[in-house]
Amino acid sequence: MKIEEMIAANRADCSGCEACANICPKNAITMIRDAEGFAYPKIDSELCIQCGRCDATCPALNFTKKTVTELPPTFTAIYDNDKILRHSSSGGMFTALSEIVLRNGGVVFGAGFDKNWHVLHTSARTIDELENLRGSKYVQSQIGDVYRQVKEALKSTSVLFSGVPCQCAGLKHFLGKDYDNLLTVEIICHGVPSPALWERYIGEVVNAHEITHVNFRSKRTGWISTMDIIFADQGHIIIANAKHLYGKLFLKGISERPSCQACKFKFPNTQSDLIIGDAWGIKDFAPETYDKRGVSIVFINTAKGKNFFEQAKLKTNPIKFVDALKKNPRVISPTFADSRREKFFADLAADKDWVSVMQKYYSQDDEKTTKEKNKQQGALYKKNLQEILSPIRQQFAQNVLIVASVRDNDGQKLLVKFFEHNLKNCNVYFLQPKDEGQFVCKENFSGFNFDLKDTVALTDFIKKYNLEGIFVEKPLDFGESSTVIVDWLKNCGLPVKLFKVKTN
Numbered sequence: 299m300k301i302e303e304m305i306a307a308n309r310a311d312c313s314g315c316e317a318c319a320n321i322c323p324k325n326a327i328t329m330i331r332d333a334e335g336f337a338y339p340k341i342d343s344e345l346c347i348q349c350g351r352c353d354a355t356c357p358a359l360n361f362t363k364k365t366v367t368e369l370p371p372t373f374t375a376i377y378d379n380d381k382i383l384r385h386s387s388s389g390g391m392f393t394a395l396s397e398i399v400l401r402n403g404g405v406v407f408g409a410g411f412d413k414n415w416h417v418l419h420t421s422a423r424t425i426d427e428l429e430n431l432r433g434s435k436y437v438q439s440q441i442g443d444v445y446r447q448v449k450e451a452l453k454s455t456s457v458l459f460s461g462v463p464c465q466c467a468g469l470k471h472f473l474g475k476d477y478d479n480l481l482t483v484e485i486i487c488h489g490v491p492s493p494a495l496w497e498r499y500i501g502e503v504v505n506a507h508e509i510t511h512v513n514f515r516s517k518r519t520g521w522i523s524t525m526d527i528i529f530a531d532q533g534h535i536i537i538a539n540a541k542h543l544y545g546k547l548f549l550k551g552i553s554e555r556p557s558c559q560a561c562k563f564k565f566p567n568t569q570s571d572l573i574i575g576d577a578w579g580i581k582d583f584a585p586e587t588y589d590k591r592g593v594s595i596v597f598i599n600t601a602k603g604k605n606f607f608e609q610a611k612l613k614t615n616p617i618k619f620v621d622a623l624k625k626n627p628r629v630i631s632p633t634f635a636d637s638r639r640e641k642f643f644a645d646l647a648a649d650k651d652w653v654s655v656m657q658k659y660y661s662q663d664d665e666k667t668t669k670e671k672n673k674q675q676g677a678l679y680k681k682n683l684q685e686i687l688s689p690i691r692q693q694f695a696q697n698v699l700i701v702a703s704v705r706d707n708d709g710q711k712l713l714v715k716f717f718e719h720n721l722k723n724c725n726v727y728f729l730q731p732k733d734e735g736q737f738v739c740k741e742n743f744s745g746f747n748f749d750l751k752d753t754v755a756l757t758d759f760i761k762k763y764n765l766e767g768i769f770v771e772k773p774l775d776f777g778e779s780s781t782v783i784v785d786w787l788k789n790c791g792l793p794v795k796l797f798k799v800k801t802n
């Protein structure tokens with residue numbers, strides 16, 4: 299298949315990564331914006347020599363799913379410097395990594411503003427130049443010829459390339475091989491809004507003033523999503539992203555690129571050395587490391603990424619991969635588009651008064667579709683997590699089954715915690731009676747039910763989850779069912795250890 303056929307069949311397959319335009323030896327590909335304001339490749343047939351390099355380079359056309367056999371080491375991290383933290387969206391992870399490269403005379407690529415506040419990829423060779431790349435810009439960043447610039451820079455120096463996951467994939471496919479002196483850092487990505495929408499927004503909504511500063515993630519009111527636009531005449535807009543036109547349309551998934559709802563490049567299909575984002579939910583999983591100035595989350599994908607992470611000036615703390623996802627599902631799963639997305643863009647194209655169209659969609663909330671969307675989004679997240687974890691489960695050295703007497707949810711959690719703490723790396727499954735003749739086996743408390751008479755199912759379960767040992771609570775009191783379970787335990791072929799919980 300060719301890129302043009304792929305796009306004609308399904309626009310959502312093209313992320314706009316611009317790898318095809320960068321690779322073309324004849325400069326025959328131009329990125330042209332569609333009616334929604336997103337850029338897609340257009341081939342000039344007069345210039346094209348049919349070499350096929352664009353098709354061979356496209357990360358979407360050449361996509362293959364990855365599976366991982368171990369989870370990436372996951373950390374919270376803070377660059378403990380007031381000024382850097384104030385100007386960074388999260389915990390300053392990007393600056394900490396960039397400084398290593400710049401100190402060694404290297405070059406950093408990332409998303410910055412041009413003089414009109416349009417967003418594009420550019421480079422920084424000094425700490426001062428880094429300022430423009432700092433901070434999230436909630437707009438699709440134009441790559442231009444940056445992949446070519448990266449390739450050129452790699453001939454003589456070390457390079458850090460940062461961008462959304464599809465851009466890291468675009469760069470990797472463009473380069474076609476790994477470079478020891480290249481570090482790729484991708485940011486967790488909710489999705490990217492239309493550049494044309496952003497340009498109209500600043501042009502028409504705030505155009506009464508000359509803008510001197512834009513910050514999509516100002517920390518004036520703390521580490522939340524707040525946008526700050528400052529004008530030359532000292533006026534400014536500062537308003538929570540969830541409560542202003544542009545930000546709300548972004549968060550609701552109305553203004554994003556079609557590819558973002560079907561994003562192919564989230565973990566584990568990532569192509570980068572490190573993934574960075576916000577440590578949302580930190581108060582639940584690592585409250586002692588919470589910092590109101592902002593905290594980063596970091597996933598280490600490669601040995602090179604680990605090496606840089608260890609060199610960076612950071613306060614770090616290891617956390618569980620699964621905990622990090624609970625309030626940040628975008629690491630593995632896409633945002634679903636609002637059902638009004640198409641109509642919104644059609645209205646925008648038809649109506650000259652963009653502000654009133656944005657206001658209409660901003661104020662209308664269709665609760666029913668939002669609920670349905672959240673439900674579907676949640677189901678996809680669970681499916682993706684299951685897909686990532688199941689091959690890894692097979693790898694654990696210690697998978698244990700706890701057979702215990704009946705206790706409430708809190709009691710079960712305590713017992714699981716006790717085993718997880720004492721058996722490092724083990725995966726704990728929990729079997730207890732449910733009703734007479736029925737057992738429920740819980741893994742992180744979403745259960746599998748077994749009919750007690752069906753000991754074959756229990757045996758299959760042992761094999762499927764590679765169980766290596768069983769801990770049985772003493773005294774084993776499952777009422778009338780006790781003899782069946784005792785017989786099964788005796789014959790199951792696994793080592794069985796008894797344990798007793800002290801009640802005082």
Ligand SMILES: Cc1cc2nc3c(=O)[nH]c(=O)nc-3n(C[C@H](O)[C@H](O)[C@H](O)COP(=O)(O)OP(=O)(O)OC[C@H]3O[C@@H](n4cnc5c(N)ncnc54)[C@H](O)[C@@H]3O)c2cc1C
Pocket residue numbers: 385386387388389390391392393407408409410417431432433434435436437438439460461462485486487488489490491574575576577578594626628
């Ligand atoms: C569109 C978008 C959606 C995001 N969604 C999430 C999310 O759902 N969950 C989450 O935890 N984090 C998300 N982030 C990432 C987060 O907002 C921070 O960018 C990230 O944590 C880095 O923060 P920092 O403090 O390390 O450094 P900062 O200095 O704040 O980092 C800036 C980095 O972001 C890159 N960047 C900024 N804007 C863009 C852009 N438009 N395109 C490509 N790269 C860009 C820069 O190149 C630089 O590497 C998103 C960022 C963007 C731009």
Ligand code: SF4
Pocket residue numbers: 321322323324325326327341345346347348349350351352353
């Ligand atoms: S086939 Fe070759 S020349 Fe033609 S657009 Fe693709 S890369 Fe360019």
Ligand code: SF4
Pocket residue numbers: 301311312313314315316317318319338339355356357358359468
């Ligand atoms: S290389 Fe990127 S921009 Fe080009 S067709 Fe493929 S996904 Fe789209």
Ligand code: SF4
Pocket residue numbers: 313462463464465487488489490555557558559561562563632
């Ligand atoms: S959600 Fe996926 S396709 Fe969309 S910008 Fe982010 S990485 Fe690219």
